[in-house]
Amino acid sequence: MKIGNVDIKGYASLAPMAGVADRAMREICEKYGAAYAVGELTSAKALTLGDKKSTMFLERGNLKVFANQLFGGEPQTMAEAAKIAESFGPDFIDLNMGCPAPKVANNGGGSSLLRDPVLVGKIVRAVKDAAKVPVTVKIRIGWDKDSINAVEIAKIIEASGADAITVHGRTRAQMYAPPVDIASIKAVKDAVSIPVIANGDVVDGISAKKMYEETGCDFVMVGRGAMGMPWVFDKINAYMERGEILPDPPLEKRLEIMMEQLHLMEKYKSQRTVLLESRKHVAWYLKGVRNAAKLRRLCGEIDSLSDIEIICEKALESGEDI
Ligand SMILES: Cc1cc2nc3c(=O)[nH]c(=O)nc-3n(C[C@H](O)[C@H](O)[C@H](O)COP(=O)(O)O)c2cc1C
Structure with missing residues (x-):
């Protein structure tokens, strides 16, 4: 086009x-x-x-x-x-x-x-x-x-x-x-x-x-x-x-992409804004993860992106909801 x-x-x-x-x-x-x-x-x-x-x-x-x-x-x-x-x-x-x-x-x-x-x-x-x-x-x-x-x-x-x-x-x-x-x-x-x-x-x-x-x-x-x-x-x-149907990337890769997005956000926005706005993005990325609701609640308490890394570890422990 x-x-x-x-x-x-x-x-x-x-x-x-x-x-x-x-x-x-x-x-x-x-x-x-x-x-x-x-x-x-x-x-x-x-x-x-x-x-x-x-x-x-x-x-x-x-x-x-x-x-x-x-x-x-x-x-x-x-x-x-x-x-x-x-x-x-x-x-x-x-x-x-x-x-x-x-x-x-x-x-x-x-x-x-x-x-x-x-x-x-x-x-x-x-x-x-x-x-x-x-x-x-x-x-x-x-x-x-x-x-x-x-x-x-x-x-x-x-x-x-x-x-x-x-x-x-x-x-x-x-x-x-x-x-x-x-x-x-x-x-x-x-x-x-x-x-x-x-x-x-x-x-x-x-x-x-x-x-x-x-x-x-x-x-x-x-x-x-x-x-x-x-x-x-x-x-x-x-x-x-x-005509190829690509699968979604595995959970580990999805979380890696999420962190990549959040780190980019950190480059462009204030720390306070990043913490506030990252919650909704994390919630979307957690779709399909077992115990996602519980993990999303943890997002309300994050103080830095390293707290989100911890949520990622917990998500990997929980695994996918298949
Ligand atoms: C959170 C949110 C913000 C949006 N902001 C805009 C906007 O700034 N400008 C615009 O033209 N449309 C905006 N839209 C509409 C989207 O561009 C799009 O037209 C709409 O979501 C339908 O597409 P979808 O079914 O693929 O989501 C917004 C939609 C959402 C959900």
Whole structure:
């Protein structure tokens, strides 16, 4: 797939996930086969007001292919923010038009834009005029089940100059509940000629292939399926390339990858933040371990990453829950 002039190899990308897919997770996912990663959503308004914390979200680190994601509801602010983001060297800029969080949607950004197609067009056009790098847009299929308008929105996004569109096959009202609306993603693919990246419940090679086959999409994007499982991308690549179903790595290797991610996190974040945030990642990595609940409780008491090494030893003693 090509996004503007950017060549994208492989089969799946890491979804933007605020508070989860941070620089460390993005780098680990790339190492295990993610074709590109999109950074955590970043407030266009905060960027234009010079907020230092927001610029932290823009750092690409060592990633080969990386996009910054911006949210906001004012074309001019989004255009100015795109120029700031561009100075951090992303391969492309993604605009969030799907986030259901009240903090975003109640301020005219994210999924609330799905109810204002004219404004969608103005935002995409303003950012395209301002940015030198390609521009993509990530949407949900509509506000709720009575107002599914992904095709209308996608056509406007394409006509306003966007280089690709990512469709999360759920409505805003659905949040993360099943099912993913495959037909709506396919309808978008049939309606536009820019690349369509399909997103929603892809968790392994089989679900990725199904998404490709049933929607005709150009690429797939994985969110929650990569939590505590960055090797999901290797699994997808192996299945798509040669129909091979790779097993999950053995527990010891999984814990080693977890520690690798946490040590990367230590490089990029304060010790306090690492301790707070590592708990959820450890909990995800412990999936499938016998006595996982007990081990997860221990995570509440950790004071340093060496405490997590002890939890790893206990996990290895417990073994896998098969
Ligand atoms: C914790 C969390 C944070 C998220 N943050 C963002 C975000 O910053 N920007 C965005 O466009 N989508 C965000 N999403 C949505 C995901 O990118 C993705 O569209 C959604 O999880 C569906 O894909 P999945 O079924 O593979 O998880 C977030 C999802 C989760 C679970």
